[in-house]
Amino acid sequence: MSANPMDALVQRATTQLNRLDDALASLHAIRAEAVSRDGRVRVEVDGNGSPTGLWLSESLHDLDARVLARTITETAHHAAAAAAEERNRITTALFDTYDES
Template identity: 40%
Template sequence: MVETMDELITRVQQQVYRLTDLQEAMGRIVVSETSPDGSVTVEVDGNATPVGLNFTGGINRLSPEDFEKTLVETARAAAARAIAEKAALIDTFNSESTR
């Protein structure tokens, strides 16, 4: 419990700074995932939005169905890692908020 208005203001400012830090950290998340055969690399941000896509000559050996499957699975893996990183940041924030 806070005893003075100054303590309350300080506490609220600290929480705002922590929220700003959390927002900035989440904004810096970029995850890159490469398919097992190395033919597809997908890069996503912290919202699991694709921000980069790279193909090697290995895609020439894939059928259209295999290419689609490889692309989707690689993008899904990148998205899962990005969301996990974001969740870890939020969990840390929440655990520090309860202290």
């Protein structure tokens, strides 16, 4: 193998590695949040859908505990769905670049 084809191979591998590193960094940085319909609950999740923050309004005193639990769960679900969409966007873009190579 001559130097030129080897250089091209190394450059291609380096480019793909850099794309993978960028995608991994983007996946790690994903944060998504959702607010409940009544605006009293806000949930933030990471790229895996794991909660990283929960904010509750001070006006929850009139809310039944079961309703609050359901509201938190639904809001967390919406935030996790948004994180999953972003994760899918990043991985699809990464895989598309490999199809181009």
